Amino acid sequence: MTITYVDNNATTRVAPEVYQAMGPYFTDDYFNPSSMYEPAKRIARAIAESRQRIARLFGLHDDREILFTGCATESDNAAIFGAARANPHRRHIITTTVEHPAVLDVCKDFERNGYDVTFLGVDRNGNLDIGEFVRALRPDTLLVTIMHANNETGVVFPIEQLSRLTKETDPTILFHTDATQSVGKAPLDLPRQFPHVDMLSFSGHKFHAPKGVGGLYVKRGTPCRPLLIGGHQEDGRRAGTENVPYIVGMACAMQVAADCYDDEDTRVRRLRDRLETAIEAQVPYVIVNGKDAPRLPNTLSICCYSVEGEAILAMLDSDGICASSGSACTSGSLEASHVLRAMKVPVHAAHGSVRFSFSRYNTDQDVDRIVEAFPAVIANLRKISPLWDSQKNEPRISERVVA
Ligand code: PLP
Numbered sequence: 001m002t003i004t005y006v007d008n009n010a011t012t013r014v015a016p017e018v019y020q021a022m023g024p025y026f027t028d029d030y031f032n033p034s035s036m037y038e039p040a041k042r043i044a045r046a047i048a049e050s051r052q053r054i055a056r057l058f059g060l061h062d063d064r065e066i067l068f069t070g071c072a073t074e075s076d077n078a079a080i081f082g083a084a085r086a087n088p089h090r091r092h093i094i095t096t097t098v099e100h101p102a103v104l105d106v107c108k109d110f111e112r113n114g115y116d117v118t119f120l121g122v123d124r125n126g127n128l129d130i131g132e133f134v135r136a137l138r139p140d141t142l143l144v145t146i147m148h149a150n151n152e153t154g155v156v157f158p159i160e161q162l163s164r165l166t167k168e169t170d171p172t173i174l175f176h177t178d179a180t181q182s183v184g185k186a187p188l189d190l191p192r193q194f195p196h197v198d199m200l201s202f203s204g205h206k207f208h209a210p211k212g213v214g215g216l217y218v219k220r221g222t223p224c225r226p227l228l229i230g231g232h233q234e235d236g237r238r239a240g241t242e243n244v245p246y247i248v249g250m251a252c253a254m255q256v257a258a259d260c261y262d263d264e265d266t267r268v269r270r271l272r273d274r275l276e277t278a279i280e281a282q283v284p285y286v287i288v289n290g291k292d293a294p295r296l297p298n299t300l301s302i303c304c305y306s307v308e309g310e311a312i313l314a315m316l317d318s319d320g321i322c323a324s325s326g327s328a329c330t331s332g333s334l335e336a337s338h339v340l341r342a343m344k345v346p347v348h349a350a351h352g353s354v355r356f357s358f359s360r361y362n363t364d365q366d367v368d369r370i371v372e373a374f375p376a377v378i379a380n381l382r383k384i385s386p387l388w389d390s391q392k393n394e395p396r397i398s399e400r401v402v403a
Pocket of ligand 1: 009010070071072073074100102147149150151178179180181203204214
């Protein structure tokens with residue numbers, strides 16, 4: 001069976017150019033970049049060139065502002081722990097209720113350890129209240145950590161505005177953004193677009209590099225202590241022998257992505273929009289999450305009343321369609337995603353969430369296959385759902401209760 005892969009916010013396939021660029025570093029060029037002999041120096045130069053390439057793509061003049069990590073989870077942890085260790089007297093952090101666990105769970109951990117954390121909520125479209133954000137800033141605020149684009153809904157937060165307001169209030173408050181879902185999907189010139197951001201996380205496997213390599217932009221002069229100690233690598237800011245093939249691969253992937261940005265914004269957006277329009281036309285009682293907010297061009301997050309997301313995914317899977325759901329099975333009972341709960345999606349819709357996320361490798365045929373399968377999947381599940389009234393063709397319960 002052919003596979004229709006539309007789960008690119010989870011991970012992406014490695015681009016052929018990337019695979020090819022990485023090859024020699026697994027075979028002939030395997031030397032430790034810290035060693036003193038000439039072949040090893042060649043490897044160190046490959047890391048340096050990759051760093052310069054990524055810095056240039058971010059519009060940076062100083063490539064030391066790019067730190068290589070093992071993944072975005074590490075980058076997020078490094079930013080938050082690093083800021084806290086460098087500024088032990090400030091003990092207030094601002095974040096949002098819709099962050100990825102790589103930020104949210106770290107902030108909760110800080111809260112358990114005596115920090116005061118403000119978790120800002122969002123409205124039904126997934127937008128933040130800017131007034132509430134400004135009121136949350138305090139003289140003892142250490143760090144603001146707010147994601148750029150949401151992994152579940154694709155909703156994009158106004159990072160330029162939030163970081164500017166932060167620095168206008170107090171230039172010593174640090175601003176970190178988890179840009180894991182946006183880097184590689186649109187051009188990002190940091191000095192021009194995000195001049196007030198101090199730290200920014202990204203991850204190779206979201207833009208066609210392999211899983212297991214990420215990066216953290218740390219603006220020059222940002223007080224941030226290392227998370228990993230025990231070696232001189234990365235100027236002593238992230239110890240551990242470098243993952244050379246993956247670093248080379250990530251730099252190559254970012255370059256290839258930069259050459260495809262127009263494609264992402266036109267062709268990928270058109271695929272997403274075509275699917276969205278077809279589903280809205282053919283499936284009753286569907287909510288498009290974040291429909292009226294700025295959104296990534298590749299992401300479609302929907303909630304279908306009276307069906308379970310897991311059942312939808314299982315049926316799509318049997319048709320060869322790989323998508324994902326926002327729900328997480330916790331302690332035996334299904335709980336709607338924290339993002340959809342924060343957006344106050346009605347409970348009987350939030351459980352029927354599905355996310356389709358496209359990449360440049362998707363085609364119109366992929367959309368055709370989903371459009372062919374999806375309405376029947378939902379209709380069949382609703383036929384056997386106690387929450388669906390088949391006679392009236394509407395949900396039995398459609399109250400606007402929060403999950
Ligand atoms: N942050 C966001 C917004 C993500 O979407 C993800 C992964 O889905 C992560 C962080 C974690 O990335 P990684 O898998 O590189 O640790």
